[in-house]
Amino acid sequence: MSTQPHVLVVEDEHAIREVLTYNLEAEGFRVSGAADGEEAMMVVAEDPPDVMVLDWMLPRVTGIEVCRRIKMDPATRSVGIIMLSARTEEVDRVRGLETGADDYVTKPYSMSEMMARVRSQLRRVRPTSVGQVLVYEDILLDAETHRATRDGNALKLGPTEFRLLSTLMEKPGRVWSRDQLLDRVWGRDIYVDTRTVDVHVGRLRKVLTAEGGTDPVRTVRGAGYALG
Incomplete structure (x- = not known):
């Protein structure tokens, strides 16, 4: 099920x-x-x-x-x-x-x-189905309280980076194209240049590695981005 x-x-x-x-x-x-x-x-x-x-x-x-x-x-x-x-x-x-x-x-x-x-x-x-906490290795994201941590340290994410991380954490390993990320994170009705995705992925990486951890976001050349 x-x-x-x-x-x-x-x-x-x-x-x-x-x-x-x-x-x-x-x-x-x-x-x-x-x-x-x-x-x-x-x-x-x-x-x-x-x-x-x-x-x-x-x-x-x-x-x-x-x-x-x-x-x-x-x-x-x-x-x-x-x-x-x-x-x-x-x-x-x-x-x-x-x-x-x-x-x-x-x-x-x-x-x-x-x-x-x-x-x-x-x-x-279904009280357990909403606001589920997503976990990937040492990264924890709580959608309901809008908080994320890595190895216990709070991640200072903007709203867009938070949605971006949440999307990537939903399906670790899945490769998301820039267009798919634009649809999920920004919305289909909003025009945003695909290069904007690269900028926000860069910001997300900077926050995730601020305490010295390895970068968990993988760039798949010609395809997009994946977590892990």
Whole structure:
């Protein structure tokens, strides 16, 4: 079984589903998708998620009905459900929550808010899966407290270097291209020159070796960077 938290995105608008999936995967989650209520129920039966982002207005079976069925079944009752809706009236929010939804988000929403709400649900249903501490040799990184140490010494990392180190530590040995690092660390919608990656890798190396340790970041010529 995967140790990655599993998020199911149930949204009939393909573009919205793709954007949510991309951002959730960038956060390190395993993501499944469904375009209607029936498909959502099939996914839940075959591969129960930890959290669902569930659109209210769905073809075949509505989001409200999907939510009701999942919360009535003891096997899936613990799934965290974030109801997504264009309905902003308080009566609709109350109805969604009374049906069993754990959270209710109205459209339009910011992606950072949605990611925070997903993490909040994960803390409830899988407390050990969020803010996991990453370890590589003598380097320790705590995503929740935003602290990193090497051999017990605090690493003074800027926000970009912290995200860069976190990405490299997720999969030691994996070679990340500059474009992949740009997507993961800076975001797909921001234009940054690939040379910027080299600058920040240089800064990260300087911090990691400040106390005299060996440089754990490997340059793979023509390909990118890897940890170890």
